[in-house]
Amino acid sequence: MQPLETLYIESTAKPTYERFDSLVNFAVQELPGQLDMFEPSYDSERIFAQVGSLIYVIDSQDEYLYALQNLQQIIEYAFKINPAINFEVLIHKVDGLSDDFRLDTQRDIMQRVTDELVDANLEGVNIAFHLTSIFDHSIYEAFSRIIQKLVPELPVLENLLDILCQHSGIEKAFLFDVNSKIYLATDSSPVDVETYQVCSDFIDVAVDLDLLYKPSYTQQQQQPQTQQTPESNNSPGLAAVTNGSGPSQTPEGPGLKCTSKLHNGMVLYLSQMIRGLALVGMIRSEGVQKMTLVDYNVEIFRQGLTRVYAEDPLHPHPA
Numbered sequence: 130m131q132p133l134e135t136l137y138i139e140s141t142a143k144p145t146y147e148r149f150d151s152l153v154n155f156a157v158q159e160l161p162g163q164l165d166m167f168e169p170s171y172d173s174e175r176i177f178a179q180v181g182s183l184i185y186v187i188d189s190q191d192e193y194l195y196a197l198q199n200l201q202q203i204i205e206y207a208f209k210i211n212p213a214i215n216f217e218v219l220i221h222k223v224d225g226l227s228d229d230f231r232l233d234t235q236r237d238i239m240q241r242v243t244d245e246l247v248d249a250n251l252e253g254v255n256i257a258f259h260l261t262s263i264f265d266h267s268i269y270e271a272f273s274r275i276i277q278k279l280v281p282e283l284p285v286l287e288n289l290l291d292i293l294c295q296h297s298g299i300e301k302a303f304l305f306d307v308n309s310k311i312y313l314a315t316d317s318s319p320v321d322v323e324t325y326q327v328c329s330d331f332i333d334v335a336v337d338l339d340l341l342y343k344p345s346y347t348q349q350q351q352q353p354q355t356q357q358t359p360e361s362n363n364s365p366g367l368a369a370v371t372n373g374s375g376p377s378q379t380p381e382g383p384g385l386k387c388t389s390k391l392h393n394g395m396v397l398y399l400s401q402m403i404r405g406l407a408l409v410g411m412i413r414s415e416g417v418q419k420m421t422l423v424d425y426n427v428e429i430f431r432q433g434l435t436r437v438y439a440e441d442p443l444h445p446h447p448a
């Protein structure tokens with residue numbers, strides 16, 4: 130959704146629930162701000178017992194002291210029920226604040242929350258703070274970090290990405306969920322926001338180009354079977370993921386691959402993986418001569434991913 134379209138979203142009157150199926154299957158339940166989750170008729174105990182993360186959104190453009198009191202009550206309550214919950218505080222709408230004021234606001238909120246936790250003798254609470262806005266990539270970045278904490282295989286994925294980068298001259302690599310633009314893993318080098326933005330935008334470019342040149346359904350049906358890659362029986366094409374059609378309704382094509390050279394000599398590389406994921410990376414121009422090697426290693430990486438998730442009963446992989 131484009132940021133300006135959010136102006137027309139109706140107020141959330143009651144809890145909503147939405148499932149996302151990707152490498153990690155997760156559901157998001159939104160509890161409206163006015164909901165009193167401590168009232169007996171609302172089964173918050175059951176909900177908190179099940180969730181991996183509790184995301185609390187603070188409007189940084191508004192007076193936030195009441196929100197912090199409310200957050201404190203929720204943390205005390207939820208932590209007793211489920212000490213493993215990750216509390217994720219989004220200091221949201223920061224686009225309206227100057228750079229200095231953003232940092233002051235973050236410092237103030239973090240200090241107040243930490244002081245309250247110490248006063249309440251709550252030790253060991255997993256809590257993180259994120260400055261977010263829908264007008265830049267910060268909201269995607271924050272959700273990426275939040276979801277990554279829920280991916281049990283994250284160390285394995287990071288290790289695979291590190292090995293891939295080291296042996297292929299890739300500067301930075303992300304494993305993106307194409308639909309949500311959340312990255313589920315990246316190699317262990319630090320994430321630079323600009324690199325993340327460029328890689329994330331490159332998904333749109335690749336998908337748009339793919340849609341533009343994709344043959345129609347009937348044309349694809351007439352294509353020889355030999356053009357299909359082995360994974361294409363299992364994973365939808367990027368275009369299929371983007372337009373929300375299920376794999377059963379959409380013809381499967383060979384995995385999408387796209388490269389683009391930037392003005393600074395770096396090369397953007399995108400390759401479709403399994404289950405609606407894409408590997409997006411930045412390669413130095415010197416590495417471009419080794420593109421065959423990159424392709425070969427990316428294929429090995431894809432096979433590694435397939436093996437890591439082969440045993441997942443929710444997404445069985447054909448032997």
Ligand SMILES: Nc1nc2c(ncn2[C@@H]2O[C@H](COP(=O)(O)OP(=O)(O)OP(=O)(O)O)[C@@H](O)[C@H]2O)c(=O)[nH]1
Nearest residue numbers: 135136139140141161162221222224261262263264
């Ligand atoms: N400036 C700015 N506005 C935002 C941002 N995110 C959402 N909005 C706007 O904020 C409005 C909705 O915000 P709120 O009313 O605070 O959202 P909410 O409290 O979840 O709304 P309820 O569903 O009523 O609980 C919409 O008009 C959005 O366009 C942001 O990052 N920056």
